[in-house]
């Protein structure tokens with residue numbers, strides 16, 4: 036029996052993000068291993084119910100003696116590496132989210148452990164993972180060897196399956212010192228509380244013809260009608276100044292794998308597809324019937340987005 | 356300031372990738388500098404302009420990567436070093452070891468820049484491994500940077516439109532993303548000058564790396580199928596919108 040760790044990511048209000056459940060499912064594999072949930076500065080009691088439902092048997096609250104882990108990624112990784120050694124954890128899984136990939140990479144570097152990020156499949160028995168190479172153009176299988184292996188999983192890529200057990204909450208105090216070399220001085224909140232693209236189930240994106248920042252309102256309205264949807268932008272929309280860079284989907288923007296991706300006024304360039312081609316369902320709204328995006332989508336609507344998108348918002352609302 | 360920029364020679368993002376054999380691909384396609392590395396090179400050049408010093412380009416790759424190194428020299432970097440390998444997909448730990456070795460042998464870095472990831476193997480870990488090897492602080496996904504006195508303040512994108520403002524002491528490692536700056540284009544003069552700049556080549560076998568440190572091995576590469584032509588809906592915006600809503604609910608079952 037091996038000890039397997041899962042780095043549990045919590046949201047701002049200390050709840051377990053639901054994207055963790057797929058990661059726990061992957062870490063559980065065919066069963067037979069002890070699954071440790073590792074929480075950095077989170078409350079075990081608050082998280083216990085959610086994670087034990089998916090098979091976390093031991094939930095470890097990691098803290099540091101005399102140091103505040105919460106805003107220092109360097110310290111967090113050191114503490115996580117110590118906890119792994121302490122509990123003899125030889126495989127660590129986590130989310131390949133903005134936070135997750137940072138902390139996993141720091142930990143892998145400390146432990147000199149092999150690391151694969153943005154994985155979409157895990158085979159524990161064979162010690163292999165699958166992920167994309169060339170932004171979704173090819174699918175790679177990678178074998179991991181070594182005493183300790185670390186793997187980050189693309190949010191929503193692996194379906195969560197319940198596997199309930201009773202979690203024991205434990206605590207671990209790491210003996211780590213702040214090097215004083217880096218300090219998070221400030222958190223600059225985005226203009227509005229947006230749903231994070233890489234973790235969203237549904238995404239609606241605007242291309243260059245959206246024309247202005249204000250016009251994104253039609254997409255935000257539709258996103259609201261769709262539920263907890265995130266709003267994205269093509270590179271042309273970003274470079275034209277209609278949306279901030281971190282809303283960009285594609286090769287040089289974000290890579291997303293939602294259940295539903297709705298592209299409005301997006302031509303369907305290869306670099307745009309690089310960021311969203313692994314979406315489950317792709318809908319294209321474009322006024323040009325010959326737009327390349329129609330050749331690679333599930334549903335296509337030929338029309339002016341300024342008419343079709345509000346109509347969709349209306350249709351969704353009246354359907355609810 | 357001695358600034359090292361680690362870059363990778365990768366297939367142009369616009370080309371199709373044809374898989375050859377178990378885990379190779381047809382490499383006769385157009386190759387370019389890894390897009391994220393362009394922001395790293397540009398930032399290094401801008402810092403040198405203000406603080407003085409030298410920008411040294413380092414790459415691990417096949418001989419053809421000299422072309423990408425020259426393109427960085429053409430926009431203003433001072434000289435380059437290529438660590439020659441015979442594979443496009445070297446294990447990330449080994450790549451980081453190779454970069455570390457040549458940088459150590461070459462000088463003493465005040466800053467090391469990389470892109471946040473390569474667009475071919477998408478390892479996303481080189482800046483972190485370099486930082487650990489040099490015992491430096493590191494921040495990746497950096498979208499803004501300003502130099503201070505013995506330190507640097509960076510803004511790291513953390514999702515949902517938010518950024519962390521982080522101060523690091525020098526020397527340090529920075530992983531760049533789009534948005535950090537506007538990379539310049541090379542002009543004729545730059546391209547001519549680049550031809551005369553120093554570009555050293557070292558074989559990876561001569562670096563004495565710990566080959567056993569490689570913990571990952573690519574065992575299979577497969578094409579990922581494109582989806583076919585979709586169902587095209589007809590009618591007025593209202594009709595299409597209503598039909599789509601029903602299809603998403605009842606056929607695709609994603610609502």
Ligand SMILES: Cc1cc2nc3c(=O)[nH]c(=O)nc-3n(C[C@H](O)[C@H](O)[C@H](O)COP(=O)(O)OP(=O)(O)OC[C@H]3O[C@@H](n4cnc5c(N)ncnc54)[C@H](O)[C@@H]3O)c2cc1C
Pocket residue numbers: 241242243244268269270271272283284285286287288289299300301302303304305306307310320321322323326327338339340341368390
């Ligand atoms: C290295 C590199 C990296 C890149 N990275 C990215 C990336 O990360 N993300 C990205 O998106 N692109 C990226 N690109 C750019 C990419 O090649 C395209 O240029 C870009 O995606 C085009 O954006 P667009 O579809 O919004 O605009 P356009 O190509 O201008 O297409 C607009 C589309 O909207 C349609 N249209 C016009 N008016 C309307 C209307 N009223 N209603 C409905 N439809 C309408 C048009 O028919 C057209 O199909 C990259 C390019 C390079 C070289």
